[in-house]
Amino acid sequence: MTPHEFADLYSGLQQLQESGFSGGAALATLVHTRGPVFRRPGARMLVFGDGRVVRGLSAGCPEADIIERSRDVIATGQARLLRYDREHGYDALMELGCGGEMEVLLEPLRAAGQLRFAEVVTQSLRQRSQGLLMTVFSQDGQCLPQPRRLVWGGSVLLDELDDPQLSDTLLSGVAPEDSLPATRLERVATPGGEFQVLVERLRPPLRLVLVGINTTALALARLARGLGWQVCLVDHREDSVLSGLPAGVDLLHAQPQNLAQQIAPDTRTAVVVMTHNLERDLACLQALRAVRLAYLGALGSRSRAAKMREAAGVTTAPLHAPAGLDIGSETPEEIALAIAAEIQAAASGHGGGRLSAGDGPIH
CATH class of the missing domain: 3.40.50.720 (NAD(P)-binding Rossmann-like Domain)
Incomplete structure (x- = not known):
């Protein structure tokens, strides 16, 4: 997502924290697309427990479905991977009107520690640093109960992975600033399993x-x-x-x-x-x-x-x-x-x- 969008998202997360996480919230992240869609992977939408929304993932649909499913994620405290393709969520897919398919990570936000990555990314952008945000959300084909993140900006700024081998594997692909990769979905195999990782390039605002x-x-x-x-x-x-x-x-x-x-x-x-x-x-x-x-x-x-x-x-x-x-x-x-x-x-x-x-x- 753009630095401007991330700033809006961070403002919403601050409101959530100031309210003491009253009502909870869910963060929806577009992690994979196929065919023509309105947004790229990395786009995010914050859904409060009362249905209020910050930013958006598309021109309107399947946002209604995501908002509805957010209530379950907030209630259970377990992240979910939503698929909108011909086998899953087809009604919402048809409403997209673009013929594309998408996967959305929906995670609950109920504690301050879950916002740490946003604080680190915001600080990096304010310092006009370039870097990478890596979100590990799936292991051996199963969505993790809570995604884990690694933030790199010339050095490791945040590591929530609790898996040194996975961290080392991800960091081994880090390139100099001028050739940082575009946002992409990676499958990373380690002795601990195969992980799906959304890798996003962090760039300061223009x-x-x-x-x-x-x-x-x-x-x-x-x-x-x-x-x-x-x-x-x-x-x-x-x-x-x-x-x-x-x-x-x-x-x-x-x-x-x-x-x-x-x-x-x-x-x-x-x-x-x-x-x-x-x-x-x-x-x-x-x-x-x-x-x-x-x-x-x-x-x-x-x-x-x-x-x-x-x-x-x-x-x-x-x-x-x-x-x-x-x-x-x-x-x-x-x-x-x-x-x-x-x-x-x-x-x-x-x-x-x-x-x-x-x-x-x-x-």
């Missing part, structure tokens, strides 16, 4: 740095915050005071030559230069040319963008200038939408084309 403050920058900042991105506005004037900043947006004073050092970018950082001063824009782009970023863009006309690309030379992150997808944008809000869409595509490794023009799977 961080958007907007160099230059104007109506388009503010529109993009508001949109980005709604997407759950971290946002920082950069102004070169040390004495500037900006009122009306969108909630949660940081303001940084920095000169172009110090930009890279002061924003402390990483591979989940996107930077858009839009000062409307060509010399200042060029100085910012040159300061960032050797920095590894998720996205580097600049606002301007095609002729202005050509000058910026020539002056910036070869950059570590491809320079998107003019920034944004071609959607006929005119207003600041429309331009913001075009730029945010291009950033999302770049960060996800997608081309940003029309879904209707392709014939492969959407996810």
